[in-house]
Amino acid sequence: MACYSFEGVVPVVDPTAYVHPTAVLIGDVIVGPGCYVGPCASLRGDFGQVVLEAGANVQDGCVLHSFPGAQVLVEADGHIGHGAVLHGCVVRRDAMVGIKAVVMDGVEIGEQAMVAACAFVAAGTKVPPRSLVAGMPAQVKRQLTDEDVARKHQGTLLYQELARRCAASCRPADPLASVEPGRRRRK
Template identity: 65%
Template sequence: MVKVYSIDSVTPVVHPTAYVHPTAVLIGDVIVGPRCYVGPLACLRGDFGRLVLQEGANVQDTCVMHGFPGTDTVIEIDGHIGHGAVLHGCHIGRNAMVGMNAVVMDGAQIGESSIVAAAAFVKAGMIVPPSSLVVGAPARVMRTLREDELAWKITGTKQYHELTERSLRSMREVEALTEVEPDRVRVDAAMTDSHKHKQ
């Protein structure tokens, strides 16, 4: 059961087509839209500002979202937030990606289809133009993204769309086995079979 908490009579909203892992924590003014994925141990604290995940966004394991009172922290459609990233009072544009362990601070705006590199620190108020590669601590715009880099990002986000469906369909809490089965199926093979059955 997902850990969902109301505060001051404001309750999180999770669309029925979204998947939120049972170990994630949602507090207060959190809105999780259609086809979103929220990973294990993610913490979305809407106890001050509002947190919004638009359709197809993913927030991966151990990510944190929070904001100051009166602010909105928003991930637009197909936004992709990598493992361990922290978003605080910022705006992530459509189809943008924030890499693993990156931090995006208050009032920062990440433009559509941009990529913030892993471990980058985006300072408060920074405006990142669309289709930019952002690196470093403090972060700076390095250059415009290449088509192959954008295609790589889109592929990764599609995998999380599929993971949302797989998780809703088949993820269950179980007891661990005590030994490896002789004909053990690989997850990648199971993914392929699942995709075939959908067609």
């Protein structure tokens, strides 16, 4: 990972977390136990703090940042989809922000809530727990069922396992010139 101290503040990464080598961590960033931070994610703690609590995942190409003195907080088991942007907001325990969603300053995503892919959650919005929000601007569409919450949680568990697998086996490699005979496929 590219890790930079900023004005004497150095990012903290728990030894059980996995941060991809192309991710960038700057300044006041805290990555908790069992977290996964994917390729090309940018966690900028140069103005405000960025905190990922235990088991949270921030997938490929995400940006987490805030205004001076503010914080981005992703609580335990938070799930941030590919390319999402979080700016000065809180994602409560076991909540999900979908692919390419934008979550603005002062937003609170309630516990076990879901933000749909490509949604825009306007500054100051409070998303109720266990609800689905979608649209531009995002609005509550419905309450989540136990099955919805369980399905989301299974996805989060997959990323927690991926953090362990990547720590154990993800290494730089030169590409092969051709497909080798009997090439193994991931299941």
